[in-house]
Amino acid sequence: MSATAQPGDTAAQVLGALPPTAAVWCSGLRKRYRRRTAVDDVSFTVGRGEVVGLLGPNGAGKTTVIKMLLGLVRPDAGEVLLLGRPARDPRSRAKVGYLPELFRYQPWLTAAEVLALHVRLAGVSRPVAEQSECLGLVGLADRADDRVGGFSKGMQQRLGLAVALVARPEFVVLDEPTSALDPLGRADVRDLLLSLRERGVAVLLNSHLIGEVERVCDRVVILDKGRIAAAGTLAELLGQRELRLRLDEVGVDAEALLAGAGKLTRDGDAFTLALDDTADVPDLVAELVGLGVRVHAVEPGRISLEERLLDILRTGHTEEHR
Template sequence: MTGSLEAAAQLVAELPPAAAVWCSGLRKRYRRQIAVDDVSFSVDRGEVVGLLGPNGAGKTTCIKMLLGLVRPDAGEVLLLGRPATEPAARTRVGYLPELFRYQPWLTAAEVLDLHVKLSGVAVPAGERRETLGLVGLADRADDRVGAFSKGMQQRLGLAVALVARPELVVLDEPTSALDPLGRADVRDLLLALRQRDVAVLLNSHLIGEVERVCDRVVILDRGKVAAAGTLAELLGRTEIRLRLASVPDAAEARMAALGPVTRDGDAFTVDASLEAIPDLVADLVGLGVRVHAVEPGRISLEERLLDILRGDQE
């Protein structure tokens, strides 16, 4: 009997760690409005996943269902390998909601003290101060929150999400009130969390920030998953940008044979692979076109997002 228990323990030890977030078939309806409809995705340990979509796409509702703040009508959620309904699973999750407010009569240090007590995790006072330093509030630890700007309160919210040593951090619009320097600080912080094998689920309308830090992206539209994948998978389409002079109709037809063409003065953008560049340039020169510049590129995440959303609407 003892041997069987030891073998079972060894088998469990050899299993790969469970995903930080796993959800399947999430649905939520508010009266006649379907907010989330059959949403499934996962976030692995040490992975930063961006949640994108227009207003009303169901992103915040989805996050609240993951964290047990809203009860789903259907579907399953696991946090760090445990059902999200278990308090033990949620104690290892840090969360910054989109809308939050702290007691204005408390200092920043007292706000962290309160949330450490609520989490049930023993965090020494020195470590709490270090967390305030991570978000740029080390010199404001003893100042009352009521005197903080909106950006400073958002930094404090990040500290609250990080102070209890979470294995999963869920951030809902964490940089909406921050200036460019603050956004850069958050970006560096997310990269540092990834290096520590902490998983991050990031909901943000700042697509450029998502593109810089996220390993994968889940795009929601009208409550459904419209697309999901790595940035390489989603941004696989390449472009060729050319500055041309003396462009006859035959040259435009040659470019259009590769894919859609857009023109802005003497600048042309062609949807085509990089391998097509040598033959295209040779053909254009043969047609009498003067080629001033050729720049290979890839579509941005914002362009890809708009393509997906417009395609869904059609």
């Protein structure tokens, strides 16, 4: 910083460089707790109308990152802009909805009273009809006047979603939103996330349910040991395709041909071949037949997000993140 620069200049310069569509911008986030580094040099963005998944094993730093984004934990280094304002500015959180992983509501209040309380805490004005509509959105319309103390874990999770959405947020952070929900509840949350995206609301989703992330997220950020191990769109992360074959009478030459085409794994007569391009599959099958191989099945597929995640975490492979 130059001798004439003021403390607010850095934030102003960063703000001026912020892409106009970004709901969240963070750069170089670091956080240590005594001798343990929880987060180390984490940078990413969440665009408006974009659903971004935050993935990683337990202890990877996901919740710490979320708390730094929301101004609940002060980073040791790095900067965060939240809806165009520094995260340390309380005004940056005025249009943010947050569902933490662990939460409790006053058991003596009804669902409607909990929602009304959080509307007051947010400092906004929302008609009672709109609050009731929000409860209906999460499937609690008929339980509005029931006390929270009698709610199941799944119903409390639905109420937490309503609290996160009632202030008409422009950015929503959901930390394990489907952890206590049954399959129907998870489908409801999936539909809700898609509707938020259609309305231009940005969403950061932390979930261990990889299948749900794969269905709704535009991009994924994978954390491991406090650092970004990989990041990108699902197409970028899952670009590699698989070819599953069931073959008989596979000789040495045929197996060498398969191994030369891509990463090969074998389990009896089942062969799995990782390919970057499936355009040459017909020629590959024809060559196998020419070598005397009997081809019983050929099934193209794509590596799942769960498989990709496990591969990244096991190998410690790090990609350039966006």
